[in-house]
Amino acid sequence: MQDMILFLSGTNCGVYIGCSQNDYGNDLDLTDLNSHQNLGNNNAVLASRISYYLNLRGPCLSIDTSCSSSLVAIANACDNLLLKNIDVALSGGVWVIPGPNLHVAMSQLGALSSDxxxxxxxxxxxxxxxxEGVGVIMLKRIEDARRDRDHIYAVIKGWG
Known part of the structure; x- marks a missing residue:
């Protein structure tokens, strides 16, 4: 991790993270509120906190489109690479379901798969x-990855 921080620090790297509403903060002790509780439970600042921690200079965007959040985040990263707004991107998604609220509500709605x-x-x-899950990928334009002799594990040929 430290090598990646040094490698990316100060670069024109964008952060595009898909994240959705969760009930992570439902059990907070409201008598002892602090700034970390607010930042840790606010999806809107997720991408900017990652960008700040890694000292990145590109745009950062937290995206909530429900089930497609991660895919929309990756599509946004690809768009910005294609437009040359950024040189590299970190993109992916996260969803944590720490309590029963979502399962109960979706069950009552009849939205859960019966099998x-x-x-x-x-x-x-x-x-x-x-x-639940979390995943992040680093994206570059193919010509830049080849020039930099990066390990290329996959190529995104299209999105929409």
């Missing part, structure tokens, strides 16, 4: 299956 399986875009689709 616990997700069949997106399939005639068998019968609801969704919420899950």
């Amino acid at each position: 616990g399986r997700c069949y997106a875009f399939d005639s068998r689709a019968n609801g969704f299956v919420p899950a």
Whole structure:
């Protein structure tokens, strides 16, 4: 991690993070509020906190489009790379479900899959299956990655 911080520090690196509403702060002790509780529970500042911590100089954007947040974040990063607004991007998403609120509400709504399986875009689709996760990728224009002799693990050929 320290090597990445030094490598990216001061660069024109954008941060595009998909994140969605969560109930992480529901159990906060309201008698002992502090700035860390506010920042740690505010999705709007997630990308900017990452950018600040890594000393990045590119744009930073936290994106909430519900289930597609991570994909929209990656598409925004690709757009800005293509437009040459940035030289490199960190993009991905995070969703944490620490309490029962989401599951209870979605169950009452009838939105959860009855068999616990997700069949997106399939005639068998019968609801969704919420899950937690976090993932971040570093993106560069292919010609820049080749020039810099970076390890290239995948190429995004299109998005929309």
